[in-house]
Amino acid sequence: MKANNSKRVLYVAIVVTLGGFIFGLDVALISGTVDFLKVEFGLSEFEKGLIASASAWGALVALPLASVISERLGRKSALIMVAALYVVSAVSSTFATSFNTLFAARFLGGLAFSSLSLASMYIGEVSPPKMRGKLVSLNQINIGVGLLAAYCINYIILHGANSGADWAISLGVDQHTWRWMLGVEIIPATIWLILLFTIPKSSRWLLYKSRVEEAKKVLFRLLPSATGEQITEMEVNAKVISIQKSIENEGVKGSAWSQLKELFTPRLRKVLLIGVSIALAQQITGINAIKYYAPSLFEQLGIGRDSAFMSAIWVGLSSFLATLLSLAFIDRLGRKPIAIGGIAMMVICLGVCSYGFKSATYTISNNALVQLEEIPNVSALKPLENKTFYSDVNFKKALKEALGEQEAHKYASLILQKTANINSILILIGVILFVAAYNFSLGPIMWVLLSEIVPTSLRSGVIPFFALITALVSAFAQNLFPWQLEVLGAGNTFLIFMAFGVVGFVLLNRNLVETKNKPIEEIEAELIGMSKKK
Known part of the structure; x- marks a missing residue:
C-alpha cells in the first residue's frame, strides 16, 4: 500500500x-x-x-x-x-x-x-x-x-x-x-x-x-x-x-571521465553553472572551519x-x-x-x-596577574602589566615572547579569560x-x-x-x-x-x-x- x-x-x-x-x-x-x-x-x-x-x-x-x-x-x-x-x-x-x-x-x-x-x-x-x-x-x-x-x-x-x-x-x-x-x-x-x-x-x-x-x-x-x-x-x-x-534521452554512458567531459558540453552548461555555484557557495564562507x-x-x-x-x-x-x-x-x-x-x-x-x-582589547591588570598565579612563570608577564593591546595577534605574540610558545598555548584560555575585554555574547x-x-x-x-x-x-x-x-x-x-x-x-x-x-x-x-x-x-x-x- x-x-x-x-x-x-x-x-x-x-x-x-x-x-x-x-x-x-x-x-x-x-x-x-x-x-x-x-x-x-x-x-x-x-x-x-x-x-x-x-x-x-x-x-x-x-x-x-x-x-x-x-x-x-x-x-x-x-x-x-x-x-x-x-x-x-x-x-x-x-x-x-x-x-x-x-x-x-x-x-x-x-x-x-x-x-x-x-x-x-x-x-x-x-x-x-x-x-x-x-x-x-x-x-x-x-x-x-x-x-x-x-x-x-x-x-x-x-x-x-x-x-x-x-x-x-x-x-x-x-x-x-x-x-x-x-x-x-x-x-x-x-x-x-x-x-x-x-x-x-x-x-x-x-x-x-x-x-x-x-x-x-x-x-x-x-x-x-x-x-x-x-x-x-x-x-x-x-x-x-x-x-x-529519461535515461535514453540523456544519451551518455561510460567512464567517470567521459561523464565529466559531457558536463562541459553546451547542452549541460546550465547544470554546470548551478552545480559549481552551489558547491563553491556552500563552503566558501568557512562553515566547516568554524x-x-x-x-x-x-x-x-x-x-x-x-x-x-x-x-x-x-x-x-x-x-x-x-x-x-x-x-x-x-x-x-x-x-x-x-x-x-x-x-x-x-x-x-x-x-x-x-x-x-576587531573591537576587543586585552589588558593584563595587577588583579589579573594575581588570578594567574597558577602559571609557573607568571612573573614573566610583569613587564606587560597595565599595557592594553588592541589586536589579538599582537597580544598572543607578546605572550609567546614572555612565556614561550608552549606555555603561552597551554595557558592561553586562562589568560584570555582574565584579560580580554570583548563582547562575547x-x-x-x-x-x-x-x-x-x-x-x-x-x-x-x-x-x-x-x-x-x-x-x-x-x-x-x-x-x-x-x-x-x-x-x-x-x-x-x-x-x-x-x-x-x-x-x-x-x-x-x-x-x-x-x-x-x-x-x-x-x-x-x-x-x-x-x-x-x-x-x-x-x-x-x-x-x-x-x-x-x-
Missing part, C-alpha cells in the same frame, strides 16, 4: 543518511581534541590545521574513486565500502601514537566523506518527487544530530576528565581525554555498516544497467501508488518506461575552556533545529529563496563576528546564527539540487565532481584557519569569510533555478533544453 511504501522509503532514507550522522560526529569530535593534540604531539598551528583537515584531504582522493565504484558496483555497494572505512578510521584514530599515524587515520576517514554525495545520489533516485526534498535533507539533519551529539559528548568527557572522579581515573579519561573523544565514533559507524545491508539497490541504477526485473522488485517495494491502494504492475511498468526514456574549531574559537572569547565546550553545544543545537526548519519548508518555499536568504543571513552574521573581534550569537542560517539553507540545498539536476547517466561522475569542489574549498579553509587566527587575527579572518560570502550570494542569485515538486525526468528535460537553446 501507499502508506507502507512511503514508510519503506523513509526507512531506507534514514539508514542511508546515517552516514551524515557519522560525518557530523567526526567533524565535531575532532574539534574537542585539537588543543590536546597540540600539547601531546607538540604540533605547530599548521600541523594542528593538518590534523583537523586530514579528512577533507582524504575526501579529495575518495570522491573520484566513489564515482567509479558507484557507477560499476552501484550506490549501495559504494555506501557499504565507505561505512567500513569509517570503522577502520575511528579505531585507528583512537589508538594513534604520533602525528603521522593520526593524520593517516584521519585521512582514511576522509575517504568515507563521499557518503554525503552517494547518499544524495541514492535517495534522489528512489524517492517520489513530493518526498525527495525532505528525504535528501535528512542527510543534513543527521549531520546536525551528529554535531550536537559530539559537542555534548566532548563536554561530558572533558567534565569527567577534570572532575577527579574515581571512574574517570580508572578508565584513563583524565590522561587520554582526546582518545575517548575519538573512540566514541566506533560504535555508530559499526551500526551503520550493518544496517546498510538491509536496503535495496537503486531502481534507477538497476535500469541504467538494464536489470529490469530487479528494478521492478525495488519499485514494488518503494513506489507510492497513485490510488493509495496496493501498487499495481501497470504503475510499476509505467514508471519503468518513464525512467528508461565547526571543526568551535571550542577553540570560543576560547578566544575569554570565557574559559569549560564554557567554550558548553557554547559549542549551542552550535550543535542551532544546527539541528535549523535543519528541521529547512526540512519543513524546503518543499514549500522552494530551493532558490531558501538558498539566497540563507547566505544573506550568513554574510550579516560574519560581519557581526568580525566587528566583535555578540560574537557567540553571531556564530550560532551563522551556523543556523547555513543549516537552514546551503547545507541541505546543495545535496537536494544535485540529486535533482544531474542526469542519471552522469551522476556517478558529476555529483562527486561537485562534491570534490566543496571538499577542496573546505580542506583549505580547515587547514588555514588556525594559521589565520594566529597571523591575521579573528576579526580579519571573519572579514575574509564575509567577503567570500558576498561572492557566493552573487553566484547563487545569478545561476540557481527552482526545482521543487518536479519529477527528475521533467527537471532534466528543462535544464538540458535550456542549455541547448543557449
Whole structure:
C-alpha cells in the first residue's frame, strides 16, 4: 500500500543518511581534541590545521574513486565500502601514537566523506518527487544530530576528565581525554555498516544497467501508488518506461571521465553553472572551519575552556533545529529563496563576528596577574602589566615572547579569560546564527539540487565532481584557519569569510533555478533544453 511504501522509503532514507550522522560526529569530535593534540604531539598551528583537515584531504582522493565504484558496483555497494572505512578510521584514530599515524587515520576517514554525495545520489533516485526534498535533507539533519551529539559528548568527557572522579581515573579519561573523544565514533559507524545491508539497490541504477526485473522488485517495494491502494504492475511498468526514456534521452554512458567531459558540453552548461555555484557557495564562507574549531574559537572569547565546550553545544543545537526548519519548508518555499536568504543571513552574521573581534582589547591588570598565579612563570608577564593591546595577534605574540610558545598555548584560555575585554555574547550569537542560517539553507540545498539536476547517466561522475569542489574549498579553509587566527587575527579572518560570502550570494542569485515538486525526468528535460537553446 501507499502508506507502507512511503514508510519503506523513509526507512531506507534514514539508514542511508546515517552516514551524515557519522560525518557530523567526526567533524565535531575532532574539534574537542585539537588543543590536546597540540600539547601531546607538540604540533605547530599548521600541523594542528593538518590534523583537523586530514579528512577533507582524504575526501579529495575518495570522491573520484566513489564515482567509479558507484557507477560499476552501484550506490549501495559504494555506501557499504565507505561505512567500513569509517570503522577502520575511528579505531585507528583512537589508538594513534604520533602525528603521522593520526593524520593517516584521519585521512582514511576522509575517504568515507563521499557518503554525503552517494547518499544524495541514492535517495534522489528512489524517492517520489513530493518526498525527495525532505528525504535528501535528512542527510543534513543527521549531520546536525551528529554535531550536537559530539559537542555534548566532548563536554561530558572533558567534565569527567577534570572532575577527579574515581571512574574517570580508572578508565584513563583524565590522561587520554582526546582518545575517548575519538573512540566514541566506533560504535555508530559499526551500526551503520550493518544496517546498510538491509536496503535495496537503486531502481534507477538497476535500469541504467538494464536489470529490469530487479528494478521492478525495488519499485514494488518503494513506489507510492497513485490510488493509495496496493501498487499495481501497470504503475510499476509505467514508471519503468518513464525512467528508461529519461535515461535514453540523456544519451551518455561510460567512464567517470567521459561523464565529466559531457558536463562541459553546451547542452549541460546550465547544470554546470548551478552545480559549481552551489558547491563553491556552500563552503566558501568557512562553515566547516568554524565547526571543526568551535571550542577553540570560543576560547578566544575569554570565557574559559569549560564554557567554550558548553557554547559549542549551542552550535550543535542551532544546527539541528535549523535543519528541521529547512526540512519543513524546503518543499514549500522552494530551493532558490531558501538558498539566497540563507547566505544573506550568513554574510550579516560574519560581519557581526568580525566587528566583535576587531573591537576587543586585552589588558593584563595587577588583579589579573594575581588570578594567574597558577602559571609557573607568571612573573614573566610583569613587564606587560597595565599595557592594553588592541589586536589579538599582537597580544598572543607578546605572550609567546614572555612565556614561550608552549606555555603561552597551554595557558592561553586562562589568560584570555582574565584579560580580554570583548563582547562575547555578540560574537557567540553571531556564530550560532551563522551556523543556523547555513543549516537552514546551503547545507541541505546543495545535496537536494544535485540529486535533482544531474542526469542519471552522469551522476556517478558529476555529483562527486561537485562534491570534490566543496571538499577542496573546505580542506583549505580547515587547514588555514588556525594559521589565520594566529597571523591575521579573528576579526580579519571573519572579514575574509564575509567577503567570500558576498561572492557566493552573487553566484547563487545569478545561476540557481527552482526545482521543487518536479519529477527528475521533467527537471532534466528543462535544464538540458535550456542549455541547448543557449
